Amino acid sequence: MPNSFPAAQGAVVTPRLAVVIPARNRRGSLPRTLASVLSDPRPDIELVVVDDGSEDDTEAYLASLADPRLAWRRLPVPSGANRARNEGAALTSAPLIAFLDSDDAFCPGRIERLIAFFDANPDVACTIDGFMDVADRRQRLHRLPDPTPDAERLRRLLLCHCVPLTNSTVTVRRSAFASIGGYDDGLYRHQDREFLVRLGRQHRIAFGKAVDVLKYREANSMSRSHAGYIAGLSDFVARCEDYQTQDYATILSYLTLRGILKALAQGSFGVALAEIMAWRRASNLPGGFGVVTGYFAGRRQRRQLEQSLAQAATTSAE
Template identity: 35%
Template sequence: MTPIVSVVIPVFNRADLVGAAVQSVLDQKGIPFEILLVDDASTDDLGATVARFPGAPLSVLRHAVNSGAAGARNTGIAAARGDWIAFLDSDDIWLPGKLEQQLAFLTSRGLSAGCTDYYIRRALDTEEVEERLLAYKEELTLRDLVWGCYVSPGATLMVRREVWDEVGPLDPAYRRFEDWDWLMRFSRRHRLGMLAQPLSCVRFSAPPARQQVTEGLMRLEVRYGSLLAKESPDLARRFRAGIAMERAAMAFRDRKPLIAAWHVLHSLALVPISNLAFAKVVAPRVRGAAYGGTRPRVILPGRPSASS
């Protein structure tokens, strides 16, 4: 049977985690799919994990040299046969019904791509998760996406293959923010659907390498700063405010509160009212502090609690 959806999962040295991601795809019902697992030059025993799924619609594509998430996803998409492409990171999982519900949402609205809300899991030894309800409208444009990449496309994005080909592949020069770059290109021509229902669970692991974040933000500024300034000063200010908030987040992770505060103030100086980046980056941390350093948690739907 020809797949309707091609699910691309890049993996690098996560043989212990990717099995759960694959199983969460195999648990999807009602939509013919294929899984393209792209081994980005792993050195662990990924083969043993793959062997747990005999007869599954699963293909493994191997890189001899590590090329990063962008290059790995591009390899998977080049081999895809489906009308739709869906992304899943190797340490994340989908909830039951994700494919069917998201595809129905997109097709009913005539949209060519979309993301969903998601849960956040900060530890592997618990089924407790934090709800990440993004409070976006159902259709996003460039005006929304210049703020940053808060929709977790690595675990939630689904896009028509023909539109992917039109927009072009992920840029492998980015080791961070390659998804933000792609969404910026996409949203110059298309609307991004946003299904306000958590259908993925995203694991927050080690923070990204500082150099990758710094280089990614610089590439984005070079590519879009002048372009947006010529087209729309308002969009350019929003974009610069989003970049500043990403730098604030990086300083926060580095435990440099004064530098983080400076970047937050810079962002608010650029866009003092309706600053979406502030709402997505700073406000959750403030709410977390109000809960004694943690955020309200729930048990991942469809899974037992640790005490059961």
């Protein structure tokens, strides 16, 4: 994509912010997602969609769109959302990159707010914002605390899964994104968490005060599936040396059993059995009966961390 492009009136506009969307078999939700960006009248937006080897009509739908701010590329075979995000970022030139999943949506005013925030805070490399979780006609509001915890505490909160996250709330300066090599395209779960942990080693991350992202948890959303959770967690743990310390022993036991227990609670017995088998094969996760004791201790530890975080923020159901 060029460094500048013609606006509707013929003037050349330099992009201020790029929105990158990875998509696989999302023909049904993409119109809502794209409209949430393209409804903004700003001409200095880049929107890039990377079709990750879709087998539905995603490609035909993208080809039918004519907005000059939109570009798209199709990967010939499915390569994962992280590869798609990195490919999409490489197609843009704006100094700010906002990520958006293909079944989520930005609320009106989000792009304007992000540009203004980064203009006013040149020392911040990345922001994480709150979001509205929408599932089965229910909404759950996730706010983040103010002020942002210091770098060491933020890292701990991320590793203990105490910060409500979705890739759709992550906005990063291009220079910081490039300095750490973007997303890890070999990781298929916990991508946002791993990205932020790695980014936070070198750059300042700030919590945003707004809640202007809608996170739709549909039937085929990755966030609603427990299949592959154990393998993904094992891969994530292998990338974070903190988990090898005693400080994270009980938390890791909790995280290991959590996905399996959630699958059982939802009646997904086949998935739960497959996850148990994956657990037995996992080389980076705790095993043995001690995990059960560790699970309850880890759950208490995580709850204490969440309560301390909630003193400055609220998570409420509507």
